[in-house]
Amino acid sequence: MDVPLKRINKFLSEVGYCSRREADKLIDAGRVTINGVIPEMGTKISPTDVVHVDGEEINNTKKAFVYLAFNKPIGIVCTTDTRVEKDNIIDFINYPKRIFPIGRLDKPSEGLILLTDDGDIVNKILRASNNHEKEYIVTVDKPISQTFITRMSNGIYIEDLSKTTKKCVVKKVNSNTFKIILTQGLNRQIRRMCEYLNYEVETLKRVRIMNIKLDMPVGEYRELTKEEFIELNTLLEDSTKVYQSNLVRKKST
Numbered sequence: 241m242d243v244p245l246k247r248i249n250k251f252l253s254e255v256g257y258c259s260r261r262e263a264d265k266l267i268d269a270g271r272v273t274i275n276g277v278i279p280e281m282g283t284k285i286s287p288t289d290v291v292h293v294d295g296e297e298i299n300n301t302k303k304a305f306v307y308l309a310f311n312k313p314i315g316i317v318c319t320t321d322t323r324v325e326k327d328n329i330i331d332f333i334n335y336p337k338r339i340f341p342i343g344r345l346d347k348p349s350e351g352l353i354l355l356t357d358d359g360d361i362v363n364k365i366l367r368a369s370n371n372h373e374k375e376y377i378v379t380v381d382k383p384i385s386q387t388f389i390t391r392m393s394n395g396i397y398i399e400d401l402s403k404t405t406k407k408c409v410v411k412k413v414n415s416n417t418f419k420i421i422l423t424q425g426l427n428r429q430i431r432r433m434c435e436y437l438n439y440e441v442e443t444l445k446r447v448r449i450m451n452i453k454l455d456m457p458v459g460e461y462r463e464l465t466k467e468e469f470i471e472l473n474t475l476l477e478d479s480t481k482v483y484q485s486n487l488v489r490k491k492s493t
Contacts, residue, residue, distance in 0.1 A: 253359025
């Protein structure tokens with residue numbers, strides 16, 4: 241019988257080392273080896289192959305996945321590369337297991353971000369075709385007009401990306417503040433949309449990702465509740481993960 245093979249990025253994702261996207265970056269940087277040899281992108285491995293990242297052997301010894309909701313402060317960078325960024329999210333949280341953020345939130349922005357060591361769930365949440373909602377509260381530098389609301393809702397052409405943003409829900413909260421619900425996550429999307437209409441973002445906070453709501457102080461995190469996790473998996477449809485409770489830990493502001 242043939243030995244089952246899997247791509248190296250999928251292996252690193254499944255064992256909870258990082259997401260597939262991050263794995264590809266590690267492979268491209270030459271930081272991954274298979275049996276002592278730096279692999280090409282897309283290389284497949286067998287169960288007997290030995291994988292190292294930065295000289296550390298990676299084993300499939302996972303017992304329970306971690307799913308955290310974190311209220312990211314302004315100034316914290318959503319990267320797992322602790323060698324590059326001083327104010328990175330991993331060092332700030334200092335969680336006892338290796339985890340990584342699902343997506344990102346810009347350094348000048350604050351609010352909800354999810355972290356996990358379950359690489360499979362990352363792709364399901366980030367996949368744009370799934371239309372998963374993310375809600376933000378945004379304050380801009382001048383009064384919001386009805387034209388602004390209408391144009392933001394119908395989509396804005398982002399020239400350097402050569403694409404128009406998807407239609408979205410935009411509602412005025414007060415003179416200079418609006419709520420926006422996106423189903424895509426282009427780089428600096430909200431800021432770019434506002435800039436196109438000659439508005440400057442002063443504050444940007446993410447308050448919801450799908451069914452998970454921001455409900456903890458800035459700089460603190462909590463584990464997803466069993467009910468949240470069940471509903472999240474229902475929204476993700478094809479997820480087969482089973483919730484396993486872990487100790488809830490918090491970091492003070």
